[in-house]
Amino acid sequence: MDRVNDLSSKKAAVIFTKSSCYMCHSIKQLFYELGASPAVYELDNDSSYGKEMERALKGNFGCNPSVPAVFIGGKFVGSSKDVISLHVDGSLKQMLMDAKAIWL
Template sequence: MEIVREVASKNALVIFTKSWCCMCHSMKALLYELGASPAVYELDQHPSGAQMEGALRALGCTPVVPAVFIGGAFVGSAKDMISLHVEGSLKHLLIKAKAIWL
C-alpha cells in the first residue's frame, strides 16, 4: 500500500490505468482536456504494477482501474470522475491541488 500512497503524495494528479482499458483511456482524455498532465501508471506495463494493483484493491478501489488521486487523496474511479465533472467540481478539485491553473 505504501507504494501507491507514496506515488499519490508526490504528484498533484495521479491515475492508475491499464493500457487496454477503454474507461482508463476516457479518463485520461478528460483530464488532458481539462488541461491537466497526470502522472500515469499503466499497471500492466509497470515493473511494480502487480504490487500497485494489490495495494489499490486493499484501499478499496473497485474497480481497480482507473483509480484517480488528486492532491494525494483517492477521488475514485471513472464513475466518480464523471459525476464530479458533470456537477462541476472536478475542475475545482484540480485547481485546488494545483494540477491545473487558470
C-alpha cells in the same frame, strides 16, 4: 500500499491505469481536456510493482475494478464513475485547481 501512497503524493493529479482499459483512456483524456497533465502509471506495464499496486488499490482503497484509480492532491478521489460524477457536477475542475494541477 506504500508505493501507491508515495506515487500518488508526488504529483497534483495521478491516475493508475492499465493500457487495455477503455475507461482509463477516457479518464486520461478528460484530464488532458481540462488542462491537467496527470502522472499516469500503467500497472500492466510495471513488471516490478504493477501487481502489488493493483492489489493495494483493490484491498486498501476498495477499487473494483482496480483501475482507473484517481488521486488529486494526494487524496484518493475514486474510479471512473466517481470522476465522471465530479465532472458533471462541476467540482472536478475546482479540485484540480485547488491541487494546482491546472491554472486559470
